[in-house]
Amino acid sequence: MHFQEWFRSSAGVKGPESENLWSLLPSLPLSSFSLSSLSLSSSSLLGLGALASLTAYWLVTRPRPTRPPCDLQAQSVAVDGDPSCRRSALLKDDSLMEYYYEDTRTVFDMFRRGLRIAGDGPCLGFRKPGQPYQWISYNEVLEQAQVLGSGLMAKGCRPNPQQLIGIFAQNRPEWIISELACYTYSMAVVPLYDTLGPEAMVHILDLAEISLVLCDREEKAAALLENKERGGTPKLSCLVLFNDFSDAFVQRAKNCDVEVLKLDQLMDLGRQNLKDPVPPQPQDLAVVCFTSGTTGKPKGAMITHGNIASNTSSVIKILEGSFVIQQDDVSISYLPLAHMFERMIQVTMFCHGARVGFYQGDISLLMDDIKTLKPTFFPVVPRLLNRIYDKILGSATSPLRRALLRFAVRRKQAELSSGVVRNNSLWDKLVFNRIQASLGGNLRFALTASAPISPTVLSFLRATLGCLIFEGYGQTECTAGCTFSMPGDWTGGHVGAPLPCAKVKLVDIPEMNYYAKNGDGEICISGPSVFRGYLKDPEKTAEALDSDGWLHSGDVGQWLPNGTLRIIDRKKHIFKLSQGEYIAPEKIENVYLRCVPVLQVFVHGDSLQSYLVGIVVPDPEVLVDWAKARGFVGSYEELCQNPDLKNAVLEDMKAVGKKAGLKSFEQVKDLHLHPKAFSVANGLLTPTLKSRRADIRRTFQIQISSMYSQAAF
Template sequence: MFVGAPGSNMEINNSMHHFQEWLRSLPSKVPGWEDYWSLLPSSSSLLGLGALASLTAYWLLTRPRPMRPPCDLQAQSVAVKGDPTCRRSALLQDDSLLEFYYDDTRTAYDMFRRGLRIAESGPCLGFRKPSQPYQWISYSEVAQQAQLLGSGLLAKGCQPKPQQFVGIFAQNRPEWIITELACYTYSMAVVPLYETLGLEAMVHILNLAGISVVVCDREEKAASLLENKEKGHAPKLSCLVLFDHFSQALVARARACQVEVLKLSQLMELGRQNLQDPVPPQPEDLAVVCFTSGTTGKPKGAMITHGNIASNTSSVIKILEGSFVIGQEDISISYLPLAHMFERMIQVSMFCHGARVGFYQGDISLLMDDIKTLKPTFFPVVPRLLNRIYDKILGSVTSPLRRALLHYAVKRKQAELGSGVVRNNRLWDKLVFNRIQASLGGNLRFALTASAPISPTVLSFLRATLGCLIFEGYGQTECTAGCTFSMPGDWSAGHVGAPLPCAAVKLVDIPDMNYYTKDGEGEICIRGPSVFRGYLKDPKRTAEALDADGWLHSGDVGQWLPNGTLRIIDRKKHIFKLSQGEYIAPEKIENVYLRCLPVLQVFVHGDSLQSYLVGIVVPDPEVIGDWTKERGLVGSYEELCQNPDVKAAMLEDMRAVGKKAGLKSFEQVRDLHLHSDTFSVANGLLTPTLKSRRADIRRAFQEQIHAMYSKTSCD
């Protein structure tokens, strides 16, 4: 019997009996059948044939069936008002975009309350200590603690209104969510802080938002904020609330600069003594101001409303309604930063259905142990981690026989995926993939990757080996989280899916980069109920992001595919992410490298599927000869450009200049290609104002860039 088959011996015997009776009835139904009947084996010999037929019929009834897509996979989006450059989800009945899925969930607060009604005293937030099982806080306990904490904030002078900002400076843990829900319970907005912003940026945020209360996890973070208060840089800061224990020295230091320090439990007790009725937010109210670190200038605070969150979450629920219904038994692992919208949207989706969220211990090196213990069914992930899993799987297979078996099994599973079947109970799963699946807890049903592009090779490989649904999304903070999403049943790779039901997506011409909508290419623009309100107290940068018609200009370059999905092909702004999520401003790096004596022109390239940079350098012909002679290297200009020792010396010099200028390690190029012809207007690599045509340079040196990445990855 097949693994997981629900049948029984009695069912098979009955099927055999019915099959034999059907054979005997044929002479009366089919003329001439008597001649063939006499040639058939005796009734007893038919037993084996009947058993085989019954098993065949049983397999046909119980075989895995392909997932039924919610729409035609060859037409996943629809042109808006007949404009092929502007498209919306094919799941919508008309051009009206989705604002909410459930009638009673129009805010983030509503979504948690819905989960509370479903789960009541069921588990909500999980945490663990080293080598211990997970402990759970119930939905009712979370709601009660949030009301106490919110009442405590009001007792400390906070106002129950969306213009009241409360800072959260902490790693992922249950108290983070309880603090956020406390703010939502009384219509306050949260402002997440995180260490990679830097202290100068955090001071800017505290002052811009007028934050008086910051909730922290550890004493070290509170001390860093106090340091700026002591210098007079954060005058409005008046209260620090800590999750963990803190020293009396911190209390004394804070008192000296008129800042009160409280334990979270103290603030909750104050709330218990001054308990207030909830003041629920409205959809148009501000929920969070999410500051983006960027690469240059002061951070921008994206204003996200409750309606933004509800529409974005509802759209994902809408897409998944026929393929993945979140239930109370579903569990998500929380380790991606809660300071960013991706992780927050995942959690809101879980809470809306009464599901569970388990937090990692705070140490990324222990994440795999947390996953094995938690056994999540839902795995939010970024490409960097998927790449590590992929590399680890391939690296663990050393013998040629096992490698061949792995690749054969992957091909068989990928063929099944091609027919729309997703499962983890096939023979190959038991023989080849069981340890891989067990390393992620063994219960995984769903994974979602976002934040950066993922290689189609890695995505297809992991869909086969993990045997679960893996979706890819695309978006940015300014559209709450996502604006496109993979369609269930479409397991192809190389695109980021179709528009979410909450978003209309259009492309606009970029003449400077030779991208035109007539070719189905252009800058990606988004409009709809999930698009943010603007940047906090920054009308200039708001106007740069949002045009007069409400379209958010993403800065990414996209291409519509024939099936209505979107492919990301470039970046309009000269800022991009590496695979580990670090932002790169290449022109800043190029300006540093131009200080190197032998460098005439330089082009820095990064690939969002790679973790490092490479460069194209045109050496200065008037300098390179003398510079190389000092290093014992001679030859003509062309010969020097082809000499690997010259390249190595130049790379060393550039990295030294970069280090002196303060470039971070990920901002330094790892390999170079030396080119003997200058970039010019005549050869199409410079604009008439002598700026680099970055897209054209990248295309011109595509072969060399590919070779550098291939070589470096093999080193």
């Protein structure tokens, strides 16, 4: 028997923890001495004493794994014996969670709970360049919200959920105060954002019959005014600005019957006409969140207070044993408040009396804001995590540093595999401390969503950042998330198990050869977090919600043996890039077909990448002459292999795309010229001459991988 074996058995230590400790101890076989005949010198006794002290210290301070809230090999449970329909293993039965705390069934309730916890404690933080954060207390936020809400009613807004108020601003305290002002009097919010475009903005304001919009800057208000001047948005009658504005703008607004007020003026009006709160009910509308409309006009998803309460409560339930949000926790707010992901995070923070600090509005200053704020909670999207990953790898400039980084990451990943997440190991102190300090040094929790993330990147960052990093999956129509990583499960390649507020089932897609009996199909969601429908659009609502109330996501999923969900495809060929932008490839392809040298085109995007690439079949009857006019000579096949000609075709496609109004992220950044046409015979077209997208993707996988691996963009 060896000494290390005796040590492990007598100390009750097993697994990777014993290996980590044993690396610090000498390897001595017990057969080298016997206790009956052992003669120990004083130095030996001192050595054994030191060893005993080291052992005792390690037993007290050794890292302990996160205790999972359920069996990680059975994270979801079949509903009514149907393995294709599953719910969270954290539930006692098939009854889904609507709220966590008895008194938090609306967003207004959740903020009031935080108020009771924090009172005069900090709530919303902001800063000026080079300055520390300044804080507005919970009491001040609620007081300002009541005053602002009273001001809205003094301007004719009604205290009921049919009253929709527009907010067109960057993340800042006034955004949240405006939202809470609406909820204090049962009104609903319609967030607006720059990338919608003028036509979509007109559509939203008209559809929602919005008469009053709160804006941050004159430039944004001017864009709304321009629509009014052109004869759109006839209901718009009042603009309230957070920042100062010019007299010329006031006169311009007056000329088209729009009143312009500064926020302070509206709040003064509210103080003069202060009203008692009219709190909302769980079934009341809270927000109409408009999608970006890649396949048509934006659709307004109607989200209720009950939807939000059930979704946030489910996340609280999952985290209750591993990450309890405390009053001194702080989140950095930089992701758009026009989307539900950021809003759900903030509601969860407010419910616990925690703080939210806003970035300065300039993404180039975000890292400085993070270092100053020192957040404990970091909401993030895969694109930013990918940048952090690349930056860390790029910082290891010498072979020695790269070797040390790789070794340290492997050691931390070994701890992760046993459930240990920490930032105080030897490797954290020697290698990762500067990385962690660049994000403020206090991170306890990060949450990534909006698009998939590479398991390699996720595992690497869990090791280097030394904090809990969870991944969620969902969409606006189910409020935010429907699945979520389980604490203690630090594996990658899946998006977790169903949240306690949702049942998730897979439905057959015969045309794509996906069948629920095989464990894959279209992801459908049911439960109290599923939206009410699209505003004034019964046709689109019926497409999204079936007669039994199941939300059809359009994503294709696969159940894994441990009860978690993996995203494997898209039913309608709409996908996200890594930065969260939706792409409709067929729309882009139809634009590029207008290019003279293009006969066929296939646009591909990878949710782990930030840009698009394409496969182009040039028109053999056109290409040679088109190329010759630009100084290129050769046969059709030779021209298809000419990299300079490829670039010329790419530039022509980009020009056509720009003229057609494609956004920059909708333009392909590289392409491969293929001399043979897609056809029914070669299996790349259907009998109705539609692209077999999955087959084209498989056929050109090498070329696609090559375009992305060049990483020249």
